[in-house]
Amino acid sequence: MTVSTVDWKRSGDYEDIIYETGEGIAKITINRPERRNAFRPTTLFELRAAFEAARDDGEVGVIILTGAGTEAFCSGGDQKIRGDDGYVGPDGIGRLNVLDLQIQIRRLPKPVVAMVAGYAVGGGHVLHVCCDLTIAADNAVFGQTGPKVGSFDGGYGAWLLAETVGLKKAREIWYLCRFYNAAEAEAMGLVNKVVPLAELEAETVQWCREMLDKSPLALRMLKGAINAVSDGAAGMQQFAGDATLLYYMSEEAQEGRDAFKEKRRPDFSRFPRRP
Numbered sequence: 001m002t003v004s005t006v007d008w009k010r011s012g013d014y015e016d017i018i019y020e021t022g023e024g025i026a027k028i029t030i031n032r033p034e035r036r037n038a039f040r041p042t043t044l045f046e047l048r049a050a051f052e053a054a055r056d057d058g059e060v061g062v063i064i065l066t067g068a069g070t071e072a073f074c075s076g077g078d079q080k081i082r083g084d085d086g087y088v089g090p091d092g093i094g095r096l097n098v099l100d101l102q103i104q105i106r107r108l109p110k111p112v113v114a115m116v117a118g119y120a121v122g123g124g125h126v127l128h129v130c131c132d133l134t135i136a137a138d139n140a141v142f143g144q145t146g147p148k149v150g151s152f153d154g155g156y157g158a159w160l161l162a163e164t165v166g167l168k169k170a171r172e173i174w175y176l177c178r179f180y181n182a183a184e185a186e187a188m189g190l191v192n193k194v195v196p197l198a199e200l201e202a203e204t205v206q207w208c209r210e211m212l213d214k215s216p217l218a219l220r221m222l223k224g225a226i227n228a229v230s231d232g233a234a235g236m237q238q239f240a241g242d243a244t245l246l247y248y249m250s251e252e253a254q255e256g257r258d259a260f261k262e263k264r265r266p267d268f269s270r271f272p273r274r275p
């Protein structure tokens with residue numbers, strides 16, 4: 001049992017997830033404990049909607065991603081509904097729509113914290129790797145299973161993992177499909193902190209509160225900067241957008257806007273040409 005310190009308010013009409021907010025934090029919970037929180041297309045559509053809600057909510061500064069219960073954070077794609085061309089939802093179409101969620105987490109300009117109790121394996125492991133930070137309970141177990149169950153993630157699952165734990169360790173994790181306990185994960189830099197299971201949420205919330213005390217724009221720019229290196233042109237596009245946002249907020253940019261609206265020539269003469 002993990003103890004909560006926030007009076008969470010639940011909202012949204014979801015089948016596979018729970019969306020809650022409180023104290024400037026959004027908590028998104030994958031709620032399929034009977035399948036170790038494996039995701040199906042519906043789960044991922046709902047996760048994407050919840051992350052979008054958290055992004056758009058001006059009260060929310062930090063997002064927690066977690067799994068229901070204490071047995072699993074997420075066990076990856078639901079193998080029981082895996083068809084011949086992806087994971088099959090009610091419309092009969094095969095999908096790998098977890099990739100869209102991974103990109104969304106990377107591009108979302110607020111910190112996302114994975115709160116992991118139990119198994120974070122397969123595509124569930126990749127999800128925690130995509131999160132900005134990971135707080136783990138002492139019962140957490142990490143690993144990739146793809147080569148055992150006939151799949152692989154050659155995107156973030158491969159190279160972001162390698163960036164996180166190093167090339168040799170990433171190859172070991174994928175090639176051997178071993179599972180690692182929380183202490184081993186901490187030793188290889190895969191998680192930020194390990195705490196007793198009962199303290200997991202309190203510790204995670206404490207990390208969130210510390211981030212909420214900080215400058216939101218500084219955190220946004222740092223997330224963009226750190227991700228830009230590995231996200232290539234897409235990362236630079238996000239970072240460039242953030243730079244444009246900052247420029248919009250300057251008097252210099254506002255002079256251009258105002259001049260257009262007032263049908264006059266813009267006067268940028270008072271703005272310094274900085275060295």
Ligand code: S0N
Binds near residue numbers: 038072075076099
């Ligand atoms: C998680 C494990 C280790 C837990 O073991 P434990 O505690 O002994 O419990 P079990 O009895 O095994 O499980 C309890 C019930 O939950 C069901 N279940 C567990 N995991 C899944 C799952 N992933 N899908 C469906 N059902 C699951 C069990 O079946 C059991 O229910 P009952 O008793 O009713 O059968 C252990 O369960 C385990 O090893 N699970 C499988 C982990 C796994 O291999 N996951 C899939 C890995 N692949 C992906 O995630 C693909 C990701 C993806 O979509 C992708 C993305 C980008 C590019 C490529 C891909 C790609 O397709 O690879």
